[in-house]
Amino acid sequence: MINAVGRDIPEEILKQTGKEVFQGNHYRDGYVYKKDGPYTKCVINNSGSKLVDSIHDVLVKCGIKDGMTLGFHHHFREGDYIVNMVMEEVHRMGIKDITICASSLGKAHDPIVPYIEDGTITNIQSSGVRGKIGEAISAGKLKGLAIMRSHGGRVRAIESGETRVDIAFIGTPTADDYGNCRGIGGKSDCGVLSYAMVDGDYADKVVAITDCLVPFPNFPAHISMTKVDYVVVVDAIGDPKKIATGAAKPTTDMRKLMMADYCTQFVVNTPYFKDGFSYQTGVGGASIASTISLAKIMKERNIRMRFGVGGLTKPMCDLLINGQADCLLDTQDFDLAAVESVKNLKHFRISAGEYADPFNKGAVVNKLDFVILAALEVDVNFNCNVVVGSDGVITGAQGGHPDTAAGAKCTIVIAPLLQGRIPAICSEVTTVTTPGESIDVVITDYGIAINPKRQDLIEAMKDVDLPFKTIEELRDIAYSIVGEPEKVQFGDRVVGIIEARDGTIMDVVRQVKKFEFAE
Amino acid sequence: MINAVGRDIPEEILKQTGKEVFQGNHYRDGYVYKKDGPYTKCVINNSGSKLVDSIHDVLVKCGIKDGMTLGFHHHFREGDYIVNMVMEEVHRMGIKDITICASSLGKAHDPIVPYIEDGTITNIQSSGVRGKIGEAISAGKLKGLAIMRSHGGRVRAIESGETRVDIAFIGTPTADDYGNCRGIGGKSDCGVLSYAMVDGDYADKVVAITDCLVPFPNFPAHISMTKVDYVVVVDAIGDPKKIATGAAKPTTDMRKLMMADYCTQFVVNTPYFKDGFSYQTGVGGASIASTISLAKIMKERNIRMRFGVGGLTKPMCDLLINGQADCLLDTQDFDLAAVESVKNLKHFRISAGEYADPFNKGAVVNKLDFVILAALEVDVNFNCNVVVGSDGVITGAQGGHPDTAAGAKCTIVIAPLLQGRIPAICSEVTTVTTPGESIDVVITDYGIAINPKRQDLIEAMKDVDLPFKTIEELRDIAYSIVGEPEKVQFGDRVVGIIEARDGTIMDVVRQVKKFEFAE
Structure with missing residues (x-):
């Protein structure tokens, strides 16, 4: 079906995703929907601890299993250690068919490509991908569809319940033992945790991962303890040198x-x-x-x-x-x-x-x-x-x-x-x-x-x-x-969709094929 | 049925409310439930206005009708004008069978007693009531049940979906034209908007009422524009003299x-x-x-x-x-x-x-x-x-x-x-x-x-x-x-329930009757 920007969105993709084609920026202005809510485990005691010793243990506590959707943010950008750290353990545990729902993925995450190839990761939802993940998707190595969403579109997808994040892993520069997260302080200062906030609000299980545990209360919290199930302290959540990419140099071009x-x-x-x-x-x-x-x-x-x-x-x-x-x-x-x-x-x-x-x-x-x-x-x-x-x-x-x-x-x-x-x-x-x-x-x-x-x-x-x-x-x-x-020149197989901010389909991305010269 | 504090909760009340009896503080520790979410009307344009001229108009825009639940906060305490202002208009419009879900009600709200008596208001959910509303409930004048909840219990009731707030009216010392609310500034400074935050998160329609409109963005917002449908500017939201009850005098007793x-x-x-x-x-x-x-x-x-x-x-x-x-x-x-x-x-x-x-x-x-x-x-x-x-x-x-x-x-x-x-x-x-x-x-x-x-x-x-x-x-x-x-000496009719913080029933309150001396 042809959409409002003239792109032909294949019927099988519409069927597979349950989505409509893009119909203009204001198509859903005034649309009424019911916001989703997470499955929340109540903490009504004053004696428990949220501290968990390792990524492995917290995956077990969260009930990791095949087919789950895991949430990540990209505030550490090219210095991020969290995605690789978690996915390495998921892979080690033999879990399959994971959907990664990240606010973005970059070259820092090249190491997870083998997990795409072996079926550990079968779906990716992200603002975009760079580096080898992009190449892998375009080469048709991802079993499912890659969904590319804008930053606003990711929030929409999660809060509308279209994407349900089973476990969110929130790398946080500082956290206290009750899960109050702040984007500043510590060794891996990224300033803000803006993209992770929706994960805190809607993920069923929320894990704060930090390399700087601070005394309670770590206030004002950017993500509240009221939304965090577990806190894991690791040696390093990111490479500070690659988090802030350095002062922008005025161009001389x-x-x-x-x-x-x-x-x-x-x-x-x-x-x-x-x-x-x-x-x-x-x-x-x-x-x-x-x-x-x-x-x-x-x-x-x-x-x-x-x-x-x-x-x-x-x-x-x-x-x-x-x-x-x-x-x-x-x-x-x-x-x-x-x-x-x-x-x-x-x-x-x-x-x-x-x-x-x-x-x-x-x-x-x-x-x-x-x-x-x-x-x-x-x-x-x-x-x-x-x-x-x-x-x-x-x-x-x-x-x-x-x-x-x-x-x-x-x-x-x-x-x-x-x-x-x-x-x-x-x-x-x-x-x-x-x-x-x-x-x-x-x-x-x-x-x-x-x-x-x-x-x-x-x-x-x-x-x-x-x-x-x-x-x-x-x-x-x-x-x-x-x-x-x-x-x-593309092949026939659709490897990804470009989602409009309102969840309709703007375009599809097909598998690349080797360029063939016309005879 | 006898509960954990030895109170006999009548079966008909359990049946009517669908609630369980109180079974101890930790009965629901670890309980898993799905959080509710509001029906949200998307704003995907850059041309609209949230400003509405009057309480009457905003009630019409929100689709006020018989049987709705209206949310209020009590940060203005004995100086609050919001509840009376809204209920007066609701009454004038001939709406019936309203449930008031307030974080608390006090003597400032004595003027709504006639609306209880005439069936405009038939249910009250509040931390408590003082003054003539308490007398009216205890005298059996409220058609439905009064539910008394703790501050934490109110949040629980709303976020679990037990209470769905159709329209929340948030009196706010300052707001901008897009609905960012702050508890400070203006003429009716109350410092915080803590009790109203859950209304912002879960009410289907959220109305900010202020007497001090400030330029966008009124940040850091205590309640975000992303949750506010309409903004109404009125002459006064409260009596500043009665909001902060004055410096606490050290006792000499x-x-x-x-x-x-x-x-x-x-x-x-x-x-x-x-x-x-x-x-x-x-x-x-x-x-x-x-x-x-x-x-x-x-x-x-x-x-x-x-x-x-x-x-x-x-x-x-x-x-x-x-x-x-x-x-x-x-x-x-x-x-x-x-x-x-x-x-x-x-x-x-x-x-x-x-x-x-x-x-x-x-x-x-x-x-x-x-x-x-x-x-x-x-x-x-x-x-x-x-x-x-x-x-x-x-x-x-x-x-x-x-x-x-x-x-x-x-x-x-x-x-x-x-x-x-x-x-x-x-x-x-x-x-x-x-x-x-x-x-x-x-x-x-x-x-x-x-x-x-x-x-x-x-x-x-x-x-x-x-x-x-x-x-x-x-x-x-x-x-x-x-x-x-x-x-x-109480009569038989149960006029209210004391809800435990986890939503079970701690006790009931019965209609008072004139004291009769034993023969």
Whole structure:
């Protein structure tokens, strides 16, 4: 069945998943559903202990068995030890057919690929995957389907009961013996536990894993003892060097600086750029550079930001420190400056649900004026792809891309027109991950295209000296330089689905096959 | 059927409520149940508004109808305007058969008695009732049953789905236009919104009512926008003068000071009085005095409190200010000093669930060393009554009494032996509200009785110079002075039940009848 972004979703996938095809961003606005709830084991005594000696013992206590779904978060990013640690023990115990429901998976988790190959892990739900897990999925090694979800979409899936997490493993920089978890302190400081909060709320069994046990009460708790069954103390939950990937270095790439400048000029010429505006940006070099140049104009014009949102980096935190933003709303800390800043009283932690969930009564993304995003590919319908590489292999993550793009009043995608020999602006993206209706502006180093549905923005820019072009013109320039690339050749088997934030199907990902030249 | 505290619970009440009789504090320890979830209407747009002009309009938007359950909190205590404001409009609209599920009701709510009499309100669930509502229930004017629950018990009832709150009305000192609620700021500062948090989590419709609208985002939110459907701005949500009942005045009553001294001496001679102990006390004169005298000994012996809990008053907050306590965990602010103190970084807000709920994975009460409580009556089995007056009329509230008493390692009840002509220590309490198994020590002005099941405490006190007596001796002294009082005479009709914290039935309350002298 053809969905609202023109993708043909196979009937057998709809049947297998029980899902509908994507029908537009607002299809489920106003939808009423009953939230799920976890099976909870009451603790009505003052004598028990939640401390358990080992991952093995806690798996036994949680009743680990074939077919279970295990929850993980990715706040330790490339420094995460938790997923491998738990899955190694699950594998050792001979458990099969596990579904991993992670907020994201990365190269740190390459070691679990053998567990995919031997059937220990048969399903993966994640914002995305990088490294060898992506290759394994794209090669058809996962028995079940990979489901790629946005950060808000994961919360939706869990709280609607579509995904039931049997056991959540929450790596936490500090915990007390009763399970109060905090994202700060200890050896593996990650600042926040935003993505794990929904696991705390909805998983039947919740295990806190820490390498820094602190006295009760570890307050204010980011995840409460009232939701935690067991606490396991291990030697190390992560590699601190790889958790915060280091201070973001301002880019010196002239192409990125130019795009950043275009972006800033665009932003300040919209009607949304006024005192009290709100803003989110990613961690790409151009995004960061545009935040820095925006800060200068804010200062010149005496315009304050009401709140900044996101996965945060130093330039955003500087806005708070310099008094140019009233507060920050934080779901993830990408560098040490952000981890440090979260101690600021106006740097607020928010859960992934508060941030981006489409199935609550209103998330922060709905209140965004601007979001600055990146993309691997954008097509002439403004559809974006942030998950599947130009070789057809899964190599990225939805993250908050579809959530913020849908919510913000002005969604800007920055992409260099050419990534090596690959055009970023094309006739049709390999895989649709964020629908074109969410994207208002595409900024490239060869020009800027405004989505024709935003006539208001086109009107606002009519006297602005920026290199505006149509999206088709941008594509044509790209194709004129590198040619129109051959389409990636996929096999028939669907190995993954790209889930829209509301749980409908945006696109499917098929098994890659060796490229065959036409005769 | 006779329950674990010897009360005969009528079969028809068990049948009508579907409940079991109380079977001891730990009957449901380890019990597994599925948490309920609210029916949630998704907000997936960035253009809507949650602001609604009036209580009338918001009732219409929420689909108010006969038979619904409405949730309220009592953080404004005797200054609350919310219950009356909402019920007046419900009454005006001709709605019938409403269940009020409030965290507590007091004299401020006397104006809703006519709505009980005319069938607008037919069921009441509350920690307790005071004033004319209590009289009306005891006089049989409520068509259905009044259910008296502890603070923890209310959370349990709602999260287990036993009580489904259709619409929760959350009076909030500040809110933004998207529903982020905070217990501080504005004209009606109450410090915390602890009791309302469960309503936010589980009510199908959640209405924030404020008299101080602030800019988005009103963070850190005590109740999140993600749970709030509508925001109504009214002229006043409460009478600030009656919200915080004023600074607690140290008592000068010699009898209370003597009991406070006994209490302190008892506490410091238990093995739990050591560095890092935890402590909760109520707002009675003797309790407050004992906190003050305990602080002196803590200073002398260089013993620090790890955490203090509770409904808080100035003497507890002083411990934090003076560096004698590491932190405070706060569910309610009884005076202005507490409202002010909650701005302290180590004065943490907790939800009623975190505080006292028996149906989560471990509440704060389980971690208490000491709790100092009061009681209207204590019987020779150490059962307490804190709800029903000596005239048989409902006039008090369970509050956190059963929760903290069950959780704390050392539960002390302070009660003057005689309250006027009424003995506080008696053969059998009028109504059992906290079971004797939870009570370790009873301190009166005529002596101290240790529960015989606590041989460890009896042993610890063997060389301590305090006037120890058996509980029977205390009763006998009381009876020798004022005589054994005639039992209250009740009618047959059960007008209310005293629910144990785990949802079983502790006792029933019957309609009062005019006292008839024996011929």
